[in-house]
Amino acid sequence: MEVLPRNTIHHLRCPVLDVVELEGGHCRLRFHAPPIARSSIPGQFVNVRLPGRIDRPRAFDSYADVVEYHKTHPVGEAPFLLARPFGVHRAGADGWVEILFKVVGRGTRLLAGAALGSRLDVLGSIGNGFNLTQPPQTAVLVAGGTGIAPLYLLAERLHRAGSGLVVLVGTGFALPMTLSDSDEVVHFLDKDVTAVIDEYVDLGAVVRIATIEPRKGCHTGTSVDLLSQYLQALPPGERAGKAIFSCGPWAMQAAVAGLAARYAMPCQVLLEERMGCGLGACMACVCKIRQETGEYKYKRVCVDGPVFDANDVGWEARE
Amino acid sequence: MSEPKLAVDLAGLEMHNPLIVASGTFAYGEEFINVGGFKNEDIGAIALKGTTLEPREGNATPRVAETASGMLNSIGLQNPGADAVVRDVLPRLRAFDTRLIANIAGGTVEEYREVARRFARAPELDAIEVNISCPNVRRGGAAFGADPTAAADVVAAVREAWGGPLIAKLTPNVTDIAPIAAACIDAGADILSLINTLRGMVIDTATRRPVLGNNFGGLSGPAVKPVAILMVHQVYQIAREKNVPVIGMGGIAGANDAIEFIIAGASAFSVGTALFWNPSVCRQIIDGLRAYLIEHEIDDVSKLVGTLKTN
Numbered sequence: 001m002e003v004l005p006r007n008t009i010h011h012l013r014c015p016v017l018d019v020v021e022l023e024g025g026h027c028r029l030r031f032h033a034p035p036i037a038r039s040s041i042p043g044q045f046v047n048v049r050l051p052g053r054i055d056r057p058r059a060f061d062s063y064a065d066v067v068e069y070h071k072t073h074p075v076g077e078a079p080f081l082l083a084r085p086f087g088v089h090r091a092g093a094d095g096w097v098e099i100l101f102k103v104v105g106r107g108t109r110l111l112a113g114a115a116l117g118s119r120l121d122v123l124g125s126i127g128n129g130f131n132l133t134q135p136p137q138t139a140v141l142v143a144g145g146t147g148i149a150p151l152y153l154l155a156e157r158l159h160r161a162g163s164g165l166v167v168l169v170g171t172g173f174a175l176p177m178t179l180s181d182s183d184e185v186v187h188f189l190d191k192d193v194t195a196v197i198d199e200y201v202d203l204g205a206v207v208r209i210a211t212i213e214p215r216k217g218c219h220t221g222t223s224v225d226l227l228s229q230y231l232q233a234l235p236p237g238e239r240a241g242k243a244i245f246s247c248g249p250w251a252m253q254a255a256v257a258g259l260a261a262r263y264a265m266p267c268q269v270l271l272e273e274r275m276g277c278g279l280g281a282c283m284a285c286v287c288k289i290r291q292e293t294g295e296y297k298y299k300r301v302c303v304d305g306p307v308f309d310a311n312d313v314g315w316e317a318r319e
Numbered sequence: 320m321s322e323p324k325l326a327v328d329l330a331g332l333e334m335h336n337p338l339i340v341a342s343g344t345f346a347y348g349e350e351f352i353n354v355g356g357f358k359n360e361d362i363g364a365i366a367l368k369g370t371t372l373e374p375r376e377g378n379a380t381p382r383v384a385e386t387a388s389g390m391l392n393s394i395g396l397q398n399p400g401a402d403a404v405v406r407d408v409l410p411r412l413r414a415f416d417t418r419l420i421a422n423i424a425g426g427t428v429e430e431y432r433e434v435a436r437r438f439a440r441a442p443e444l445d446a447i448e449v450n451i452s453c454p455n456v457r458r459g460g461a462a463f464g465a466d467p468t469a470a471a472d473v474v475a476a477v478r479e480a481w482g483g484p485l486i487a488k489l490t491p492n493v494t495d496i497a498p499i500a501a502a503c504i505d506a507g508a509d510i511l512s513l514i515n516t517l518r519g520m521v522i523d524t525a526t527r528r529p530v531l532g533n534n535f536g537g538l539s540g541p542a543v544k545p546v547a548i549l550m551v552h553q554v555y556q557i558a559r560e561k562n563v564p565v566i567g568m569g570g571i572a573g574a575n576d577a578i579e580f581i582i583a584g585a586s587a588f589s590v591g592t593a594l595f596w597n598p599s600v601c602r603q604i605i606d607g608l609r610a611y612l613i614e615h616e617i618d619d620v621s622k623l624v625g626t627l628k629t630n
């Protein structure tokens with residue numbers, strides 16, 4: 001077992017700056033965490049816990065206001081809760097970090113109801129993010145559901161590094177981002193598939209959306225269909241310089257990995273697994289990963305991942 | 320009052336404070352140091368991950384499930400095997416000024432003995448803890464620790480191989496823990512530690528399947544603390560007569576929890592699950608313990624051990 005030097009993981013009490021409810025039971029939460037905002041790389045995650053709640057009659061005007069309030073209002077005792085992992089969605093130079101999530105259970109419900117100014121217990125940033133040592137000419141981002149959240153930070157950084165972006169999103173429900181209609185036709189899809197996500201378009205991305213239920217401007221199907229059509233339409237000579245980045249449910253990512261292998265395209269995937277510590281200590285979050293020997297071994301998603309090369313993941317090992 | 324004494328000596332296991340990090344929650348000591356402000360040196364001792372003779376792959380995922388005030392785990396002892404730990408891991412741990420406790424597991428008495436032999440050659444180790452909660456593969460999978468004779472067999476086998484401080488870690492999944500504690504002491508245990516996890520299951524009602532890949536697992540965290548406190552109290556009655564110190568654990572999440580264990584009879588205590596949601600908990604517990612001793616004018620933590628006044 002070799003030890004790799006790792007970045008410091010900060011354990012901070014972070015005031016909630018903003019909580020926004022979005023379509024389809026989604027929520028965007030912003031908290032103040034300068035060391036995490038500074039050090040986060042795309043694909044890394046934060047482990048968030050809600051230690052207690054304070055009732056607050058009105059919104060805070062500034063961070064200084066929050067600090068002042070906390071001098072006289074200590075946070076109450078905590079209910080027991082394991083931390084919840086969320087990919088870093090966006091981070092600001094002035095020290096804020098945003099996560100974007102869907103309310104699916106107890107933890108996300110508590111988080112969505114977090115009072116402004118209450119403090120979250122946050123550990124971050126954790127894990128190996130996407131490998132961006134050689135930004136591709138064109139990055140093809142494939143997202144299933146809330147997979148669009150961690151991919152946004154990636155899109156921002158790739159855009160800054162000069163990569164072109166193609167963003168293919170599949171969703172079974174309403175999207176927590178801004179939809180609009182594009183007048184541009186893309187060559188790999190029918191001409192009536194025109195809906196786009198503004199946040200990604202602003203980064204110069206070509207964006208297309210697939211929905212399970214038919215919806216105007218969207219392809220009826222999945223993000224895997226979109227990727228399949230994109231790759232089919234791509235002349236073999238144009239595959240070089242392109243790379244796939246994926247985030248979403250296991251079955252979707254297994255299919256993305258299959259397509260990447262068939263077209264011999266590099267592909268990185270961000271995996272999810274249930275966690276205990278989020279620090280590499282409990283061995284809860286494992287997943288079968290191929291070693292240099294060709295053997296598959298359980299590796300920890302939290303610190304050995306969460307991003308892996310799609311070729312190395314033992315996709316069959318799990319249904 | 321001057322600074323109270325926090326250092327403890329448990330049958331030759333000398334620690335600068337009574338806080339041990341629990342086996343299985345701290346891997347082999349090299350993970351939490353990545354958290355800003357965390358120092359292994361703040362801990363009295365590290366109980367390393369349970370180790371078997373051969374490498375073990377561990378159980379299918381999901382391996383953890385949150386429960387009311389606790390969690391279930393079924394890691395399945397994923398570990399690289401005793402030889403790899405002795406050769407690759409322990410030498411690196413010399414860098415830390417804290418005590419190291421190997422935690423050993425096995426499916427047969429011979430396996431326990433053999434793992435202990437391998438560890439006995441490692442100069443880095445200060446103590447060995449025997450996890451007797453493992454299923455006995457020769458007896459249909461009943462835990463060694465559920466039967467006084469089987470528990471004694473395992474402890475005696477490890478005793479043959481290791482001359483240093485020997486800790487027997489008891490399972491709470493028994494009707495009466497007292498005879499098992501007594502059998503372990505008679506078989507040569509210098510120290511008793513308890514509790515290991517309580518067995519449990521969580522069912523996903525949508526799929527009607529257990530949440531854990533292994534179907535069932537071990538419960539830990541604040542949910543188990545009252546069970547652990549009572550068992551420490553019971554075991555202390557037996558252990559103190561034979562001058563055997565007790566290490567208490569199960570659900571400790573703050574200084575007050577640790578103090579409860581000490582009053583019940585624990586000379587030292589372990590923190591496990593709480594580290595997962597509060598990696599800064601060790602410092603907080605030690606600070607809180609010190610403050611309590613000062614407030615109650617106790618100059619040595621050992622003087623608090625077993626001071627319970629029953630009604």
Ligand SMILES: Cc1cc2nc3c(=O)[nH]c(=O)nc-3n(C[C@H](O)[C@H](O)[C@H](O)COP(=O)(O)OP(=O)(O)OC[C@H]3O[C@@H](n4cnc5c(N)ncnc54)[C@H](O)[C@@H]3O)c2cc1C
Binds near residue numbers: 102149150
């Ligand atoms: C690296 C990583 C990044 C993630 N990024 C995002 C993101 O950006 N946006 C988003 O909406 N979701 C994300 N998730 C999933 C998110 O962690 C879960 O939706 C969340 O933990 C559910 O908590 P809950 O209490 O509401 O659900 P419950 O089902 O009540 O949770 C019970 C337990 O299971 C765990 N759990 C449940 N679902 C998941 C899951 N899919 N992955 C891991 N643990 C789970 C919980 O953490 C908790 O311990 C990410 C997961 C991982 C591992």
Ligand SMILES: Cc1cc2nc3c(=O)[nH]c(=O)nc-3n(C[C@H](O)[C@H](O)[C@H](O)COP(=O)(O)O)c2cc1C
Binds near residue numbers: 282370515543593
């Ligand atoms: C994820 C996990 C892994 C564990 N692995 C081991 C182990 O390998 N050997 C062992 O003796 N105990 C193991 N335990 C039990 C703990 O050491 C401890 O006895 C128990 O969790 C109760 O303490 P806690 O409530 O503070 O966690 C494990 C516990 C957890 C949560």
Ligand code: FES
Binds near residue numbers: 277280
């Ligand atoms: S969550 Fe504990 S090792 Fe990954």
